[in-house]
Amino acid sequence: MxxxxxxxxxxxxxxxxxxxxxxxxxxxxxxxxxxxxxxxxxxxxxxxxxxxxxxxxxxxxxxxxxxxxxxxxxxxxxxxxxxxxxxxxxxxxxKTAGLEAGISETxxxxxxxxxxxxxxxxxxxxxxxxxxxxxxxxxxxxxxxxxxxxxxxxxxxxxxxxxxxxxxxxxxxxxxxxxxxxxxxxxxxxxxxxxxxxxxxxxxxxxxxxxxxxxxxxxxxxxxxxxxxxxxxxxxxxxVEPISTNYAGSDIVELPPNGQGLTVLIALNILKRFDLAGFAHDGVERTHLQLEAIRIAFELRNEHIADPGFHEVPVSELLSDSTADRMADRISLTRSLPVSGKEKMPLAADxxxxxxxxxxxxxxxxxxxxxxxxxxxxxxxxxxxxxxxxxxxFMTDPNHPNCIGPSRRPLHTIIPAMIRKDGRIAGSYGVMGGAYQPMGHVQVAVNMLTYGMDIQEAIDAPRYFFENGVVSLEKGASDMVARGLSDLGHEVVRPNEPLGGGQGIMLGTNGVLTGGSDPRKDGLALGI
Structure with missing residues (x-):
C-alpha cells in the first residue's frame, strides 16, 4: 500500500x-x-x-x-x-545514397x-x-x-x-x-x-x-x-505468434521480431539467475543488476533483431538457459561492465x-x-x-541483418506486453520511451512480481537507464543509489526529462480490474 x-x-x-x-x-x-x-x-x-x-x-x-x-x-x-x-x-x-553514417531523423x-x-x-x-x-x-x-x-x-x-x-x-x-x-x-x-x-x-x-x-x-x-x-x-x-518467458511464476508475453520485445525476455532470463528478492527494490544492487542485464540484452538485440521475413532471428537460442547462463556470468556485483558501444541504437521516445x-x-x-x-x-x-x-x-551496412532493403521492416522499438499466469490473462501493460521500453517492461514486471507492488506503484517507481555510455537516474532515485552506482564504475547523470510513460491493467482472480497510469504523462486509468 x-x-x-x-x-x-x-x-x-x-x-x-x-x-x-x-x-x-x-x-x-x-x-x-x-x-x-x-x-x-x-x-x-x-x-x-x-x-x-x-x-x-x-x-x-x-x-x-x-x-x-x-x-x-x-x-x-x-x-x-x-x-x-x-x-x-x-x-x-x-551504394550511391550517401548513408554511410546512417539514416537521419528527418x-x-x-x-x-x-x-x-x-x-x-x-x-x-x-x-x-x-x-x-x-x-x-x-x-x-x-x-x-x-x-x-x-x-x-x-x-x-x-x-x-x-x-x-x-x-x-x-x-x-x-x-x-x-x-x-x-x-x-x-x-x-x-x-x-x-x-x-x-x-x-x-x-x-x-x-x-x-x-x-x-x-x-x-x-x-x-x-x-x-x-x-x-x-x-x-x-x-x-x-504473429507471441513469444514469452516465465519470470517469478508468470509468463511475460511479447511480440516477436522485428520488434524489440525479445530484449525484455532476454533481460528477465538473465535476472532470474540472481536473487533480486534479497535486495531492496530501490537499492544499489537491484539497480545495478537490472542495468547490466538490459545492456547485455541490447547487445544481442542489435546483433540479431531484424525483419524475420528476410533474416532468421534465433529466438529459441537467445531465450535458452545456456544463453542466459553465459550472459549472467558476465555480470559482477562489484564492478560494472565496460562501455562497449554495442548497446547503442537510435533513440526516440515519442x-x-x-x-x-x-x-x-x-x-x-x-x-x-x-x-x-x-x-x-x-x-x-x-x-x-x-x-x-x-x-x-535500419542499419545501412549491407552486411548487417537489419540493413535497409526492399520492402523490409526495420528493428522496431514499440512493444506491447501481457502477463499470463496459471493459464489466464493476469495483466496487460506497456511502457513508452523508444529504446527505454524494454527496460521499462523489465522494471514494471520485477516491481510487481518480485517486490509485490501494485500496477500504479510499479509504474510510479523511479527509473534508470543506460544510454550513450552513461546511466540516467531520475530525480526520484536517491543520492545513495547514485553514489553506489558510481562506486561500481557507472557514470551517472540526472536526465532533463522523465524516462518514458506507461499504463497497465491487472486482471484479478476475483474479477476485479486494477489499473495504473503514468504520472509522467497527462493520462489516467478509469474502471466501470
Whole structure:
C-alpha cells in the first residue's frame, strides 16, 4: 500500500471494464465505448484515434501500430502493424545514397509506409464490433472543435518548434501563429479532421490506394523518396505468434521480431539467475543488476533483431538457459561492465501506449507511434498527416541483418506486453520511451512480481537507464543509489526529462480490474 502522506495516486478499480491511456479524453472515450456495448478492441482503436489529436507529437495515422489481444481462455493473438521500406530501396541504390553514417531523423529515407490505419481496420474487422468510421468519429470531432493542450503535451511541443519550422506542412498544421500551444490553450487540426473523414467514408483503401495515398507518394517523391503507390497498396498487417518467458511464476508475453520485445525476455532470463528478492527494490544492487542485464540484452538485440521475413532471428537460442547462463556470468556485483558501444541504437521516445479490458475479460495491449517527436518532421501540406521516421531504425551496412532493403521492416522499438499466469490473462501493460521500453517492461514486471507492488506503484517507481555510455537516474532515485552506482564504475547523470510513460491493467482472480497510469504523462486509468 502506498504512503498516503506522499504524492502519488491510488490504483483505479473496476469490475465491468477498464481503460488506461495517456490522455484523459482518450480514456473517457474508451470507457464510453465499453459502456455503449463495444468491446476492448473497439475502445482501443477509438482511443488511439483521439490520441492522434491530443498527442500529435507522439502518435498519428502516419505511424505504426502493434497489439496483443488476450482472451479469457488465456490465448493471446499478436498483430504486427509496422510498415516497410520502399521496394526500390535496394543495394544498388544504397551504394550511391550517401548513408554511410546512417539514416537521419528527418531524412525522407526514414519514412517507411505507415501501417497504423491498416492495423486499425483489420483489428476492428476481425475482432471488433464497430466500423472504422465509428471509431474515428470522436477523434474527428475533437480535431475540428479543438482540444486544450495538456501540461506534458505543451511541454513537449514547445521543444519541437525549430523542427516544425523547417517543414512547410508542419508550419502550416502544427504551429499556430508560428508557435506551439501553451498548456490549456485550445488548438485545432482541421486538415487532419478532413483526412480522417475521408478514411471514415472510404475505408483503409483511401489511405493506401486512393487520393490520400497519391498525395503522400507525390509528397515523399518531391523530397527525394523512393516511395511508389504500389508500396502503399502492398501494405498489410501480419498476425504473429507471441513469444514469452516465465519470470517469478508468470509468463511475460511479447511480440516477436522485428520488434524489440525479445530484449525484455532476454533481460528477465538473465535476472532470474540472481536473487533480486534479497535486495531492496530501490537499492544499489537491484539497480545495478537490472542495468547490466538490459545492456547485455541490447547487445544481442542489435546483433540479431531484424525483419524475420528476410533474416532468421534465433529466438529459441537467445531465450535458452545456456544463453542466459553465459550472459549472467558476465555480470559482477562489484564492478560494472565496460562501455562497449554495442548497446547503442537510435533513440526516440515519442509513442502512445494504451490498454483496455472489457466485461468479457478480453484485454488488448496496444501501442501506436510516430517514433521521434513529430516523426520525420514532415507533414503533408494537403492532408495534415505527419509521417513517422521508423526507417531510422535500419542499419545501412549491407552486411548487417537489419540493413535497409526492399520492402523490409526495420528493428522496431514499440512493444506491447501481457502477463499470463496459471493459464489466464493476469495483466496487460506497456511502457513508452523508444529504446527505454524494454527496460521499462523489465522494471514494471520485477516491481510487481518480485517486490509485490501494485500496477500504479510499479509504474510510479523511479527509473534508470543506460544510454550513450552513461546511466540516467531520475530525480526520484536517491543520492545513495547514485553514489553506489558510481562506486561500481557507472557514470551517472540526472536526465532533463522523465524516462518514458506507461499504463497497465491487472486482471484479478476475483474479477476485479486494477489499473495504473503514468504520472509522467497527462493520462489516467478509469474502471466501470
Amino acid at each position: 502506498r504512503d498516503f502522506q506522499r504524492s502519488g495516486r491510488s490504483v483505479a478499480y473496476g469490475t465491468n471494464g477498464m481503460a488506461a491511456t495517456s490522455s484523459p479524453l482518450a480514456t473517457l472515450a474508451a470507457v464510453e465505448t465499453l459502456r455503449s456495448g463495444g468491446n476492448a478492441v473497439d475502445a482501443a482503436v477509438t482511443a488511439s484515434a483521439i490520441l492522434c489529436v491530443t498527442e500529435p507529437h507522439m502518435t498519428g495515422i502516419g505511424g505504426d501500430c502493434f497489439a496483443l489481444i488476450g482472451r479469457k481462455d488465456g490465448s493471446i493473438i499478436g498483430l504486427n502493424g509496422s510498415g516497410r521500406a520502399p521496394a526500390a530501396a535496394d543495394r544498388e541504390w544504397l 531524412s525522407v529515407h526514414s519514412v517507411t509506409v505507415p501501417g497504423a490505419i491498416d492495423a486499425w481496420h483489420h483489428l476492428l474487422a476481425h475482432h471488433g464490433t464497430i466500423s472504422l468510421a465509428q471509431a474515428l468519429e470522436p477523434a474527428i470531432g475533437f480535431a475540428e472543435r479543438g482540444v486544450p493542450a495538456t501540461p506534458r503535451v505543451a511541454w513537449d511541443w514547445q521543444r519541437q518548434v525549430s523542427k516544425l519550422e523547417a517543414d512547410e506542412g508542419s508550419r502550416r498544421h502544427l504551429l499556430f501563429n508560428g508557435k506551439a500551444p501553451l498548456s490549456g490553450e485550445v488548438y485545432r487540426l482541421p486538415a487532419l479532421a478532413e483526412t480522417m473523414r475521408i478514411i471514415a467514408k472510404e475505408g483503409r483503401e483511401a489511405f493506401y490506394e486512393g487520393a490520400i495515398a497519391e498525395d503522400l507518394v507525390s509528397f515523399l517523391q518531391s523530397r527525394g523518396g523512393l516511395h511508389e503507390l504500389e508500396d502503399f497498396r502492398a501494405t498489410c498487417h501480419d498476425y 509513442t502512445v501506449y494504451l490498454t483496455v479490458v472489457d466485461k468479457e475479460g478480453t484485454a488488448i495491449s496496444f501501442i501506436n507511434s510516430v517514433f521521434a517527436a513529430f516523426g520525420s518532421g514532415m507533414t503533408s501540406p494537403k492532408t495534415g498527416i505527419t509521417l513517422h521516421n521508423r526507417g531510422k531504425g
